[in-house]
Amino acid sequence: MKIGMICFTERGAGICRLLCRRFRDGGTECRGYMPRRFWKPEWGAEGILPQDEPLSEWTGSMFGQKRALVFIGAAGIAVRAIAPYVRDKMTDPPVVVADEARHFCIPLLSGHVGGANELAETVAGWLHGIPVITTATDVNGVFAVDVFATRNGLCITDRKEAKEISAWLLDGGKVGFFCDPECRGAGNTGDIWGHHICMDSVCRHNIWITFRDSERPSFLRLVPKMVVVGVGCRKGTPPDVLERRVLETLKDGGIDPAAVKALSTIDLKAGEAAVSQLAGRYGWELRTFTAGELLAVEGVFEESEFVRATVGVGNVCERSCTAGGGILLVHKRAGEGVTVAAAIEPAVIRPAAGTGPSRSQEPAPGEIRH
DSSP states (O other): OOEEEEEOSHHHHHHHHHHHHHHHHTTOOEEEEEEGGGOOGGGGGGTEEEEOSOHHHHHHHHHHTTOEEEEESOHHHHHHHHGGGOOOTTTSOOEEEEOTTSOEEEEEEOSSSSOHHHHHHHHHHHHTOEEOOOOHHHHTTOOOHHHHHHHTTEEESOHHHHHHHHHHHHTTOOEEEEEOGGGOOTTOOSSOSOTTEEETOOOSEEEEEOSBOOOOTTEEEEEESOEEEEEEEOTTOOHHHHHHHHHHHHHHTTBOGGGEEEEEEEGGGTTOHHHHHHHHHHTOEEEEEOHHHHHTOOSOOOOOHHHHHHHSSSOSHHHHHHTTSOEEEEEEEEETTEEEEEEEOOOOOOOBTTBSOSOOOOOOGGGOOO
């Protein structure tokens, strides 16, 4: 999270400096802004800058940079400043207000998905103030699917269903919870999930943590980033060809593209436009390995003597996608000068705010009631 903080008075300037120092000491990028009449040049080294532009322009700039916003002052000022830029709870940055007396810290926008609630609690703790949390699931102590998804890096595939789950839980309903075996991990043990979660039991509304692209009525899929796609390609392969081959492989393998976290290949192909553009377009990490590193990967792979003679290793796609310890999920598919494979790296799912399921499994097809 990157933070943009602003104050309007001399008293607020002191709070701004304190908070910026705390964030920066903790490794969080934080820029503080204040009226020039209160600013001192030596504060530039602290990440404190003079604020000369209109507040609306500053706010728009922070939204454009996807920075969390912290206003030190009146809530009304913050509300009016952000109003023209508020669009969507899933994409809006978190916005927090702290009063100059250090009494209260209020998350105004993106409390769950953006993390404004947690940010407010952090700021309030440093100021010895009170975080004013108003989101319904928090004040009622109910499992929040969006918080859970955000903290675990899960993609929410159906916002309407997610909203219905929250409403159902607030009304006292129970939600079924299922999870692919590959998603189990630390933090999933012990009696730490609330009474509103029914493990492995189909309910009116259900949550399924899965990398699979499989829709089921009454099931909200939460997709973890756990798939690595390995590719090899002929020199000069058109970007659209590589993208199409990768997406076709994912579709045929029943893998949701949202589950992909990395694109891997041999280092000789890192400069290929098709490879770099594909990783950049989807925000995938680009992993590259030397021929020696790929040869050291253990496993049984479909080797090509031509590829071996060309790049020094007989299989690039399968070896590269499993080089990080993943398990081969989709074997090599070749065509149009492109090879594609996919591996899965187990994901660790942790409970949100101390509540959530303790064990999990994929829902068996026979269990699903339509």
